Amino acid sequence: MRQYDVVIVGGGMAGLTAGIYAARAGKKVLVLEAKVYGGQIVNTLNIENWPGDFRVSGADLIKKVKKQAVELGVNFEYDEVVNIAKEENKFRIITIENEYLALAVIIATGTEPRKLSNKQTKDAGERPISYCATCDGALYKDKAVVVVGSGNTAKHEMEYLEGICAKVYHIHHDDPIPKDAEAVFVAIGRVPMTKIFESLVDLNKDGYIVAGEDCLTSCVGVFVAGDCRTKSVRQLVTAAADGAVAGENAVKYLNR
Numbered sequence: 389m390r391q392y393d394v395v396i397v398g399g400g401m402a403g404l405t406a407g408i409y410a411a412r413a414g415k416k417v418l419v420l421e422a423k424v425y426g427g428q429i430v431n432t433l434n435i436e437n438w439p440g441d442f443r444v445s446g447a448d449l450i451k452k453v454k455k456q457a458v459e460l461g462v463n464f465e466y467d468e469v470v471n472i473a474k475e476e477n478k479f480r481i482i483t484i485e486n487e488y489l490a491l492a493v494i495i496a497t498g499t500e501p502r503k504l505s506n507k508q509t510k511d512a513g514e515r516p517i518s519y520c521a522t523c524d525g526a527l528y529k530d531k532a533v534v535v536v537g538s539g540n541t542a543k544h545e546m547e548y549l550e551g552i553c554a555k556v557y558h559i560h561h562d563d564p565i566p567k568d569a570e571a572v573f574v575a576i577g578r579v580p581m582t583k584i585f586e587s588l589v590d591l592n593k594d595g596y597i598v599a600g601e602d603c604l605t606s607c608v609g610v611f612v613a614g615d616c617r618t619k620s621v622r623q624l625v626t627a628a629a630d631g632a633v634a635g636e637n638a639v640k641y642l643n644r
């Protein structure tokens with residue numbers, strides 16, 4: 389079984405930055421990513437608040453950060469972590485395909501879109517459900533669609549779809565889905581991807597991993613970075629900042 393100094397779960401901005409910091413400190417680092425490097429930002433076309441790179445696309449930004457991590461010696465695997473077990477002074481990381489050992493772990497699993505209620509899922513029936521108008525909106529050109537949600541993201545999704553679709557309905561969580569809508573676009577917030585860690589670290593009532601600016605969790609040797617931790621601002625710069633802090637603190641822990 390392969391052993392690393394640091395295994396990072398999640399290859400979004402937080403996980404990639406943590407990898408850069410730990411690798412530059414001479415540690416053997418593995419990033420495990422279940423789906424796509426970059427996580428939630430990869431479909432965003434114009435990021436206006438990433439310092440130094442005005443209106444960069446999420447995909448281009450992440451490509452650069454990943455390249456930087458690769459050049460600094462970070463190892464990468466596409467694999468989904470399903471459990472982490474603490475064993476004496478090591479951690480056994482169990483994925484769908486493999487098992488790895490790590491002396492320290494950084495959790496950077498971010499968030500995923502909140503799913504439709506059971507009632508609305510039933511109501512949608514066989515109709516496609518999408519969580520990204522930019523990704524799927526073009527499939528419904530000149531058709532009727534519905535957006536579920538009431539926040540800023542729902543407003544943004546509506547504006548985008550109005551430029552493509554013949555009719556865009558707007559409904560709230562748990563309202564009935566209009567009969568003639570051909571696809572359902574969901575924008576009802578996000579939830580942390582932390583369920584598998586509930587017996588390893590403390591979570592708050594909403595499922596976020598409890599940690600302060602130091603990115604330390606309730607389990608010694610386990611650090612957390614990015615949107616999946618308790619914090620007030622969930623943005624790229626704060627994910628990168630957490631990655632730096634978690635990476636540095638993991639290195640201090642290993643060098644102790």
Ligand SMILES: Cc1cc2nc3c(=O)[nH]c(=O)nc-3n(C[C@H](O)[C@H](O)[C@H](O)COP(=O)(O)OP(=O)(O)OC[C@H]3O[C@@H](n4cnc5c(N)ncnc54)[C@H](O)[C@@H]3O)c2cc1C
Nearest residue numbers: 398400401402422427428469497498499614615622623624
């Ligand atoms: C539509 C949209 C637009 C946004 N626009 C901006 C913007 O303009 N500016 C800005 O600053 N921020 C923006 N944000 C917020 C920003 O994207 C996030 O704050 C940031 O990407 C969080 O990074 P992260 O690394 O913490 O998490 P994520 O990006 O969520 O990455 C987590 C990664 O972990 C992986 N993962 C999860 N569970 C597992 C597992 N069990 N095993 C292995 N891998 C796993 C996921 O697949 C994912 O790739 C936007 C977000 C959205 C949704």
